[in-house]
Amino acid sequence: MELSIVIPLLNEKESLNELYQQIKAVVQQLQKSYEIILIDDGSSDGSEKFLLDLHEQDRNVKIIQFRKNYGKSAALAEGFARVQGEYVITMDADLQDDPQEIPRLIQKLEEGYDLVSGWKKKRYDPLSKRVPSKFFNWFVSKVAGLRLHDFNCGLKIYRKEVVKIVKLYGQLHRFIPMLAHWQGFRVSEIPVQHHPRKYGESKFGVSRFTSGLFDLITIVFLSKFKKRPLHLFGVAGLIAFLSGLAISLYLTIERIFTRSYLSNRPILFLGILLIIVGIQFVSIGLLGEMITETQTERNGLSIRKMIGFDPS
Ligand SMILES: Nc1nc2c(ncn2[C@@H]2O[C@H](COP(=O)(O)OP(=O)(O)O)[C@@H](O)[C@H]2O)c(=O)[nH]1
Ligand SMILES: [Mg+2]
Numbered sequence: 001m002e003l004s005i006v007i008p009l010l011n012e013k014e015s016l017n018e019l020y021q022q023i024k025a026v027v028q029q030l031q032k033s034y035e036i037i038l039i040d041d042g043s044s045d046g047s048e049k050f051l052l053d054l055h056e057q058d059r060n061v062k063i064i065q066f067r068k069n070y071g072k073s074a075a076l077a078e079g080f081a082r083v084q085g086e087y088v089i090t091m092d093a094d095l096q097d098d099p100q101e102i103p104r105l106i107q108k109l110e111e112g113y114d115l116v117s118g119w120k121k122k123r124y125d126p127l128s129k130r131v132p133s134k135f136f137n138w139f140v141s142k143v144a145g146l147r148l149h150d151f152n153c154g155l156k157i158y159r160k161e162v163v164k165i166v167k168l169y170g171q172l173h174r175f176i177p178m179l180a181h182w183q184g185f186r187v188s189e190i191p192v193q194h195h196p197r198k199y200g201e202s203k204f205g206v207s208r209f210t211s212g213l214f215d216l217i218t219i220v221f222l223s224k225f226k227k228r229p230l231h232l233f234g235v236a237g238l239i240a241f242l243s244g245l246a247i248s249l250y251l252t253i254e255r256i257f258t259r260s261y262l263s264n265r266p267i268l269f270l271g272i273l274l275i276i277v278g279i280q281f282v283s284i285g286l287l288g289e290m291i292t293e294t295q296t297e298r299n300g301l302s303i304r305k306m307i308g309f310d311p312s
Contacts, residue, residue: 003027003034003102004085004160008075009093011045014199020054020061022099030103037062037079038093042069073173080163088163092154094200096124098193105157105190114162114185117148117177118155118192129202132209136174143220144178148189151177155192161185165302171211175219182223183302229288233281241278247271 005023009016020036027034038051040063051063064078076090087106091097101118108116123130133152141147152174166179181187225232248271254260262268 001035001084002032002086003030004083004088005034005036006039006076006079006083006088006090007036007093008039008041008072008079008090009043009047010041010069010072010203011043011047012093012200013043013045013047013050015093015095016047016050016054019093019095019099020058022095024058026099026102030106033085035060035062035083035085037064037082039064039075039079040066041071041075042066071171073168073171076173077168080166080168083160083163086160088158088160090154090156090158095198096195097153097155098195101155101192102157104192105155108188108190109157109159111188112186113188114159115177115180115187116157117150117187117189118153119148119150119189120153120194121149121191123194124196125202136212140175140178140216143216144175144181146178146181146187148177148187150189151175153192170215170218171208172215172219174212175215179219184304185302225288227292229292230282230285233285233288237278237281237283237285239278240274240281244271244274244276244278248275 005027007019012019016038023036038054038061040048040051048065051061051065055061055063062082064075064082066075066078079090080088087109089102089105091099097118105116105118123133125133133150137149137151140151144151156176158180162180162183162185165183166176168176172179177187177189221232247267251262251265251268251271255262
């Protein structure tokens with residue numbers, strides 16, 4: 001199998017037929033063997049029925065149907081677990097991504113990348129979405145150490161290894177290029193054609209900002225400090241503890257030598273607070289170290305090739 005096209009969807013009934021026709025035209029032109037995996041994430045608009053009929057007509061179409069809505073990341077993760085193609089393409093189901101871009105994505109991948117992301121250079125979404133998105137992409141670029149214009153474009157191509165290794169949950173689909181980059185995969189992007197939404201409405205509201213932020217904090221923490229949590233909490237704890245200690249010492253010395261009263265020194269409370277917080281941070285860090293210590297998970301090395309070993 002050469003191509004796997006993975007499409008997570010939620011209530012996109014009106015778009016599905018057009019989407020299928022467009023994809024089919026493109027892959028037939030390419031003359032590659034393919035599968036189209038559609039993940040119906042608890043749709044309630046009759047998308048399910050259409051998908052089942054489609055599978056009856058075309059056995060290259062495979063369907064995963066969730067009983068309820070688990071979110072786009074979960075849908076992608078389930079699709080990724082099943083793909084067989086050497087190249088995996090993801091796209092949105094709402095016709096905003098253009099299947100015509102698939103040959104260009106393949107071409108770029110074959111220049112020697114593991115992941116090529118689409119970049120909606122001219123984007124047909126409301127301003128309320130484009131502006132925060134600019135900021136998001138700038139911020140994630142900084143954190144990731146990888147400059148991309150559009151981390152969260154639905155249209156992307158991957159080599160199979162990438163989707164089998166990168167773990168998705170929560171809202172992590174927004175950060176796939178970052179996760180892949182951190183695993184040592186070679187990531188690039190090309191500008192792609194984008195279209196306005198033709199049918200239905202956008203499925204992501206304001207909650208995209210908070211959930212995106214929390215997921216970002218989690219992965220930065222997990223990827224940088226999972227194996228050494230004390231290095232994060234210990235530093236903060238030490239700074240707090242030493243500052244608190246300095247304040248308390250100063251007050252003590254002052255009290256002994258000048259007979260001044262502590263009752264009118266509000267900074268006393270800061271000193272106490274910092275000492276306690278400092279001790280707590282260090283303790284949390286040590287607890288974290290204990291949890292890490294007991295994890296049996298392998299070293300988590302990302303290996304590109306092993307040559308000359310017997311298959312085991
Ligand atoms: N599996 C799954 N797909 C979803 C969910 N929400 C949206 N999608 C799909 O993700 C794609 C992009 O969603 P859309 O609402 O167009 O987001 P926007 O383009 O950022 O406004 C579409 O194909 C949706 O059907 C969800 O909860 N689960
Ligand atoms: Mg959309």
